[in-house]
Structures are given as structure tokens and as C-alpha cells.
Amino acid sequence: MGFDTKAVHTGEEPDFVGHPSGDVVVPIHLSSTFARLDVNEPTGGYEYSRSGNPTRFALEKKLAAIENAKFGLAFSSGLAAETTLVLSLLKAGDHVVAFDDLYGGTRRLFSQVFQERFGIKFSYVDARDPELISAAIQDNTRIIWLETPTNPLLRLCDISKISDIAHKAGALVVVDNTFASPYFQQPIGLGADVVVHSTTKYINGHSDSIGGALITSNEELFKALRYNQNAAGAILSPFDSFLVSRGIKTLALRMERHEKNAIAIATYLENNDKIEGVYYPGLASHPQHDLAKRQMTGFSGMLSFEIKGGEREAQKFLSNLHLFALAESLGGVESLIEHPATMTHASIPPEERRKIGVSDALIRISVGIENVEDLIFDLDQALKQI
Ligand code: P1T
Numbered sequence: 238m239g240f241d242t243k244a245v246h247t248g249e250e251p252d253f254v255g256h257p258s259g260d261v262v263v264p265i266h267l268s269s270t271f272a273r274l275d276v277n278e279p280t281g282g283y284e285y286s287r288s289g290n291p292t293r294f295a296l297e298k299k300l301a302a303i304e305n306a307k308f309g310l311a312f313s314s315g316l317a318a319e320t321t322l323v324l325s326l327l328k329a330g331d332h333v334v335a336f337d338d339l340y341g342g343t344r345r346l347f348s349q350v351f352q353e354r355f356g357i358k359f360s361y362v363d364a365r366d367p368e369l370i371s372a373a374i375q376d377n378t379r380i381i382w383l384e385t386p387t388n389p390l391l392r393l394c395d396i397s398k399i400s401d402i403a404h405k406a407g408a409l410v411v412v413d414n415t416f417a418s419p420y421f422q423q424p425i426g427l428g429a430d431v432v433v434h435s436t437t438k439y440i441n442g443h444s445d446s447i448g449g450a451l452i453t454s455n456e457e458l459f460k461a462l463r464y465n466q467n468a469a470g471a472i473l474s475p476f477d478s479f480l481v482s483r484g485i486k487t488l489a490l491r492m493e494r495h496e497k498n499a500i501a502i503a504t505y506l507e508n509n510d511k512i513e514g515v516y517y518p519g520l521a522s523h524p525q526h527d528l529a530k531r532q533m534t535g536f537s538g539m540l541s542f543e544i545k546g547g548e549r550e551a552q553k554f555l556s557n558l559h560l561f562a563l564a565e566s567l568g569g570v571e572s573l574i575e576h577p578a579t580m581t582h583a584s585i586p587p588e589e590r591r592k593i594g595v596s597d598a599l600i601r602i603s604v605g606i607e608n609v610e611d612l613i614f615d616l617d618q619a620l621k622q623i
Contacts, residue, residue: 247303248263248298248302265479266290271283293475296481297311297450304425305423305425308462310463310466311449312448312451312466312471313472313477314449315449318433319343321451323351324469325458326409329357331357332358333347333357333359334359334381335360336383336392338594345585365393367395374402379409380411381399388415389582392525410424411432412424413435415568418438419488422533430455436481439491441568442484448473449473491570492537495604496535498605498612502613511620512543512620513544515541545598547596547597551599553622554600554619554620557619558574561616565581569605572602
């Protein structure tokens with residue numbers, strides 16, 4: 238079945254037995270608990286909505302289907318999904334090798350919470366070079382944690398190559414697939430063990446729900462994740478589960494438009510003399526363009542660039558915009574723009590940021606699905622004023 242067909246139908250097949258009304262959209266089951274006829278057995282298969290809820294389960298089935306995997310789990314945020322994954326797989330003394338360019342909140346969770354307070358160790362390496370991953374692996378390395386493309390520098394890493402290295406060393410591979418979305422990249426098929434999503438972004442796509450997901454085809458792993466999802470309790474609500482299911486139905490259409498607009502904007506920026514460098518995997522000038530073509534089926538709608546000058550010019554440019562909202566987050570239908578050094582990545586110490594390459598002149602755009610001429614007009618008038 239094609240991606241777009243699964244996105245519309247999976248998890249929401251009309252069920253004339255369970256719901257004789259024949260709903261073509263999964264109902265929002267708000268009940269926090271479920272009555273039973275017999276003390277020994279939950280009659281309808283559900284007990285309590287933290288452990289299982291029909292609306293959430295429908296979404297979880299859809300999430301697995303669109304990643305071409307077996308099992309999906311939905312959480313109350315991307316970071317809640319990440320926390321549950323760490324709780325499920327790691328203990329004090331374990332070691333993780335992570336891409337050095339990660340969402341700032343992920344690095345904060347790793348460094349400030351799990352390393353400082355729970356004794357789990359993290360090494361950050363430039364995963365563009367798989368040799369650096371090999372070199373960082375220790376006897377106690379349990380996870381290789383990747384984002385590709387990365388937030389905010391749009392760097393890529395080779396999922397299959399790194400999966401081979403990790404599996405030989407007995408480590409699992411986690412890929413945060415938020416920036417590509419399952420429409421353009423499916424890491425499980427490339428060898429990854431678990432996919433992480435902030436469903437807040439492309440998957441929901443309308444900037445009106447915070448959520449996260451874990452997806453795997455490994456049954457043993459799934460059971461551990463399901464156990465800890467219930468034990469720790471950071472589940473997605475029934476109403477948000479409905480919203481995310483609805484969002485997924487248009488994911489294929491939205492991603493096509495996000496990409497088309499992003500290519501046009503990246504090309505415009507690359508030819509503007511007030512811009513120093515444009516980071517977008519769809520540009521032939523991107524150093525990993527070939528890997529992007531091999532590993533992804535499209536380049537998505539995220540890009541970043543350096544404005545000539547520095548923080549002052551960046552801030553002036555941002556305040557000149559009318560159509561782009563100056564806001565954190567990404568992946569919604571509306572275009573957003575932000576300054577990573579003071580916004581999404583402010584929690585990373587400045588010297589660490591500089592080491593990775595997140596400069597004070599860096600600006601990140603989440604290209605929406607508006608008319609691209611309007612978007613370029615807005616960027617152009619804002620650049621002309623600095
Ligand atoms: O915000 P939340 O749903 O908890 O997801 C965290 C998260 C995880 N992974 C990636 C790649 C992300 O980009 C995020 C959230 N990022 C932003 C809010 C942002 O503006 O970059």
C-alpha cells in the first residue's frame with residue numbers, strides 16, 4: 238500500500254463490530270477508564286486510558302504504518318518520547334554516542350538531566366564522519382543517537398553505515414526523524430532500531446498540538462517501551478491523538494509543497510549577496526547532497542543560513558519580516574523563522590554552540606505551504622532594509 242493510502246486509512250478502517258455506526262474517522266474516546274463485566278478481564282480490551290485508549294491506539298497504528306514499521310507509541314511531547322526511550326534502555330554507567338548537532342532541548346535533557354543527575358554518559362561527535370562514531374564507541378555504549386537532517390544546521394549522517402557499525406558493537410541506533418518526516422525518510426528500513434518524532438512538527442503539521450512518537454519493528458523493544466510508557470505516564474491525550482491522526486492524512490501533500498517552496502527559497506537566498514551560506518540538503522552546493530539523494534526521497538522544508546555581519550544584522554532582518562512569524566517550532570503549514578543562538582539552542586553553552594558551528598549569524602526557516610512568491614517578497618524586502 239502506498240504511503241498516502243496508509244496515511245489516510247490505517248488505524249481508521251470502519252469497524253462495524255466495535256462501532257456499529259461505521260465511523261470513517263476514529264471517534265475521540267474521552268473516557269479515562271473502561272467498565273468491565275467480569276473482574277478478571279477487561280471486557281472491551283481496555284482498562285484505563287493511560288495504559289490504552291482506542292483513539293491513541295488508532296494513531297499508534299498509523300504512525301507505525303507510515304514509518305513502514307511494526308509498532309508505534311504516542312507521547313505527550315517529543316521530549317517525553319525521548320525520556321521514555323532513555324528510561325527504557327539505559328541505566329547509570331551506560332554510554333551514548335550522539336550527533337553533536339541536535340535539537341537544543343535534546344542536548345539539555347541528555348547533559349543537564351540524564352548525565353548530571355542519573356549518571357548516564359554522553360559523547361557528542363560529528364556523525365557526518367562514521368569513523369568518528371566508531372572511535373567514540375566504548376564497552377558500555379548502548380545507543381547511537383542520531384538526527385538527520387540535524388537541527389539547526391541541516392547536516393546528514395549515513396544511517397545504514399552507522400547502523401552496521403553500531404550493531405557490530407552491540408549498540409542500538411535511534412534516529413530522530415522529525416526534520417525529514419516519514420514521507421521523505423524511513424530510518425527503520427535503513428537499519429535503525431527506533432525512530433523518534435516530535436509529532437508537534439510535520440506529522441501534526443498545524444502548530445496546534447504538542448506530541449511525540451517512538452516507532453520500532455523490534456517486538457522486545459516495543460514491549461519495554463509500552464511498559465515504560467504506562468509506568469512513566471507521558472501519554473498523548475485522546476483529543477491530541479485525533480488531531481495528529483487528522484494531520485497525518487495530508488502529510489504527503491503538505492511535504493511536497495514544503496519541499497517545493499523550500500527549494501525556491503534556498504535558491505533565492507543562495508543568490509542574495511547579503512547571505513553568506515545556505516544550508517539545505519536539496520541544494521547541489523550542500524556537501525552531503527549525494528547522501529541526501531540516496532537516503533531520502535526528498536529534501537523537506539527546513540533550511541538555515543548565515544547572514545553577513547552577525548547577531549545585530551540577524552536581529553534587524555528578523556524584525557523587518559511581516560509574513561514569517563518569529564517563533565520556535567517548525568513543520569506547520571505557516572512559515573516560521575528563528576534565531577537558534579538566542580531561541581531553540583540557547584540552552585547549549587555558547588562555547589559548545591560555536592564548536593558545533595551554530596553561530597550568532599545563523600537563522601533557521603521552517604518553510605510553510607503559502608504562495609512562495611509572497612514568502613520571497615517578504616524575505617527580499619527585509620533583506621533590503623539591512
Ligand atoms: O517540542 P517537543 O515536541 O518536545 O519535541 C522536541 C524535539 C525533538 N526533536 C527535534 C528534532 C526537535 O526539533 C524538537 C523540538 N524542536 C523545536 C521546538 C524547535 O523549534 O527546534
